[in-house]
Amino acid sequence: MKIGFIGLGIMGSRMATNLQKHGYQLIVHNRTPEKANPLLSKGAIWAENPASVAKQCDILITMLAHPKAVSEAALGDQGFLNALSPKKLWIDSSTVNPSFSRQMAQQANTRNIRFLDAPVAGSKLQAASANLVFIVGGKTTDLAEAQPLFDCMGKRTLHIGSIGMGSSMKLVINQLLAVSMAAFAEGMTLGESLGIPKETLMNILIGGPVVPPFMASKKDMMQSHQYETQFPLRWMQKDLQMSTQTAYETQTPMPIANITKEVFQQAIKAGFGDNDFASIYQFLSQ
Numbered sequence: 001m002k003i004g005f006i007g008l009g010i011m012g013s014r015m016a017t018n019l020q021k022h023g024y025q026l027i028v029h030n031r032t033p034e035k036a037n038p039l040l041s042k043g044a045i046w047a048e049n050p051a052s053v054a055k056q057c058d059i060l061i062t063m064l065a066h067p068k069a070v071s072e073a074a075l076g077d078q079g080f081l082n083a084l085s086p087k088k089l090w091i092d093s094s095t096v097n098p099s100f101s102r103q104m105a106q107q108a109n110t111r112n113i114r115f116l117d118a119p120v121a122g123s124k125l126q127a128a129s130a131n132l133v134f135i136v137g138g139k140t141t142d143l144a145e146a147q148p149l150f151d152c153m154g155k156r157t158l159h160i161g162s163i164g165m166g167s168s169m170k171l172v173i174n175q176l177l178a179v180s181m182a183a184f185a186e187g188m189t190l191g192e193s194l195g196i197p198k199e200t201l202m203n204i205l206i207g208g209p210v211v212p213p214f215m216a217s218k219k220d221m222m223q224s225h226q227y228e229t230q231f232p233l234r235w236m237q238k239d240l241q242m243s244t245q246t247a248y249e250t251q252t253p254m255p256i257a258n259i260t261k262e263v264f265q266q267a268i269k270a271g272f273g274d275n276d277f278a279s280i281y282q283f284l285s286q
Contacts, residue, residue, distance in 0.1 A: 004057030012063035014127035049078035137166035185281035234273035237264035
C-alpha cells in the first residue's frame with residue numbers, strides 16, 4: 001500500500017518515519033523540500049505538488065500547520081482533492097477548527113472522496129516514539145481502514161463520533177493545555193516575587209494535586225530557560241484562536257481562553273513564538 005503524506009514538520013516528519021519503519025511506501029510533499037531528505041534517503045518518493053501525491057497513493061494523510069495550509073494543499077492550483085481517485089481516503093491529522101473539518105469533508109464528498117478528521121494528542125517526543133493518541137471523527141468503516149496506520153504512529157485511537165468531532169475534542173485538549181501552562185507560569189512568577197526559590201516552587205507544585213501531569217515534561221525547560229521546541233508557542237496561540245472562534249460560532253462564553261490567547265499573542269510579539277509554548281513562563285517572569 002502506498003501512503004501519501006503532506007506536511008513534514010515537527011510532527012509529520014516523525015509520523016511519516018514510523019510509517020516507513022513499518023514497511024509502507026511513502027509518497028511525500030512538503031513546502032520546504034529539504035525536510036523530506038531523511039525519508040527520501042530511505043526510499044520515500046518525492047512529489048512536486050499535492051496533486052502528484054494524490055495520483056500515486058492509496059491513502060492520503062495531511063499534517064499541516066493551520067486551516068489555510070490544508071485548504072491550499074487540498075483545493076489550490078495543484079491541490080490533491082481533484083487528483084484523488086473516487087473512494088480514496090483522506091485523513092487530516094492537522095489541528096483545525098471543527099467547522100473547517102466539516103467544510104473539507106463536504107468538499108471531499110462532492111468528489112466521492114472519503115474523509116476522517118484525526119488530529120493527535122502528543123508532541124514531538126510522542127510522535128517520534130509512536131505514542132500519539134489519534135482523536136478521530138468520521139465513519140467507523142473508514143476508521144477500520146485507517147487503524148493499521150494509526151497503530152504504526154500511535155498507542156491509542158479514540159473515535160469521538162461523526163466528522164468534526166475529532167477536531168472538536170482536540171481543541172478542548174489544547175485549550176486546557178494552554179490555559180494550564182499560562183496559569184502555572186503566572187503562579188510561579190507570583191511565588192518567586194514573594195521570595196520562594198524557583199526550585200522549591202517546582203518541587204512542591206509539579207507532581208502535586210493542583211498541577212496537571214504534563215507539566216513534569218516542561219520542568220527542565222523552565223529551570224534552564226532552554227525551550228527546545230516540542231510544540232511551538234505560536235501554534236498554541238493559533239489553537240486558542242480557533243477555540244475562541246469555535247466558541248463564537250456556538251455562542252459559548254470563553255473569557256479565560258480569550259485572555260490566555262492575548263497573553264500568548266503578546267509573547268509572540270516579544271519574540272517567543274518559535275519557542276516551546278512552555279516559554280510563556282519566561283515571558284511572564286521577565
